[in-house]
Amino acid sequence: MSIKNILVAYNGLPSADAALQGAIAMQKHYDAHLTCLFAYGDSNLAGRIQPWMPQMVQDAILEIDTQAIQMIRDKFMERCADIPEDKRHWIENKGPVHRTLAAYARLYDVTVLGMHEDPAYGQEHLEIHPERVTLDSGRPVISFPADYSGALTGRHIVIAWDGGRAAARALADAMQILDTSDKIEIVSVGRLPFAQTLPEFDIAQFFERHDLRVTLTELTRDSRSIAHTLMDHCESVGAGLLVMGAYEHSPLREGLIGGVTQEIASRATIPVLMSH
Numbered sequence: 001m002s003i004k005n006i007l008v009a010y011n012g013l014p015s016a017d018a019a020l021q022g023a024i025a026m027q028k029h030y031d032a033h034l035t036c037l038f039a040y041g042d043s044n045l046a047g048r049i050q051p052w053m054p055q056m057v058q059d060a061i062l063e064i065d066t067q068a069i070q071m072i073r074d075k076f077m078e079r080c081a082d083i084p085e086d087k088r089h090w091i092e093n094k095g096p097v098h099r100t101l102a103a104y105a106r107l108y109d110v111t112v113l114g115m116h117e118d119p120a121y122g123q124e125h126l127e128i129h130p131e132r133v134t135l136d137s138g139r140p141v142i143s144f145p146a147d148y149s150g151a152l153t154g155r156h157i158v159i160a161w162d163g164g165r166a167a168a169r170a171l172a173d174a175m176q177i178l179d180t181s182d183k184i185e186i187v188s189v190g191r192l193p194f195a196q197t198l199p200e201f202d203i204a205q206f207f208e209r210h211d212l213r214v215t216l217t218e219l220t221r222d223s224r225s226i227a228h229t230l231m232d233h234c235e236s237v238g239a240g241l242l243v244m245g246a247y248e249h250s251p252l253r254e255g256l257i258g259g260v261t262q263e264i265a266s267r268a269t270i271p272v273l274m275s276h
Contacts, residue, residue, distance in 0.1 A: 006109065007111045008023035011040065013114060013117055014114070015116075016113075021149065022148075023112040024079065026110075036089065037100075038076075040069075040094055098128070098133055099136070105139045106137050113143045114144055134275065139275070140170070142272070143272050153177075155241060156237055157242075159184065159185070161203060166276055170273065173273070178212060189218075189226045189230060204216060228263070231268060244274055
């Protein structure tokens with residue numbers, strides 16, 4: 001079953017612009033439905049409304065927020081003007097941003113987001129952490145860094161593989177994208193050789209049975225973190241997408257001592273598909 005239902009979280013920030021561009025390219029490639037979800041919390045401006053304020057002042061403050069939302073919607077519609085009307089959709093939802101995104105993401109084939117950006121003053125209610133959406137939704141999430149302009153199709157795809165549950169989930173979720181690549185590379189950092197991981201069957205055979213040719217690369221674990229090693233490798237081979245499992249260790253552990261998921265999410269320079 002191919003990708004037919006794409007969700008993009010769009011809030012007008014630079015990384016969201018890159019995500020929208022990537023989502024539009026995916027929509028055209030798969031002839032899919034593209035739904036824009038604008039999820040937002042209470043803005044600082046709206047939070048300044050006090051009961052003692054005259055109604056006209058309260059209305060004026062709320063109107064500023066309404067105009068900002070309309071500008072974001074207009075920008076989405078302008079960027080998607082050449083997508084048939086029956087295949088472009090807009091959803092606006094006020095509430096907890098990550099909870100809202102995760103709930104909608106569960107009903108889509110893939111969710112496309114901008115990578116996390118530290119919000120400017122007054123934009124805190126738009127903040128998104130893609131790795132949290134990945135964790136809570138149980139669905140694949142592709143995040144784009146700000147100013148990224150490349151396409152996902154016809155590119156070198158790197159799959160981070162450690163044999164764990166999260167990596168297996170990401171591999172399964174990425175299969176519909178892998179057949180669009182010009183090269184697939186399975187990368188393991190500091191693990192046992194691929195051939196020794198399981199007797200009688202290995203990951204290369206898995207791909208062969210799907211008529212996909214892959215390259216296996218083992219990277220030596222050194223003083224750099226695994227995330228740093230992976231990103232350096234992606235840059236050196238000109239990769240256009242990194243596929244990886246999210247939170248193989250618990251989010252609490254990663255939050256306390258750091259981990260691959262959070263480091264990749266904060267410093268990646270190419271799109272990343274994560275699954276949990």
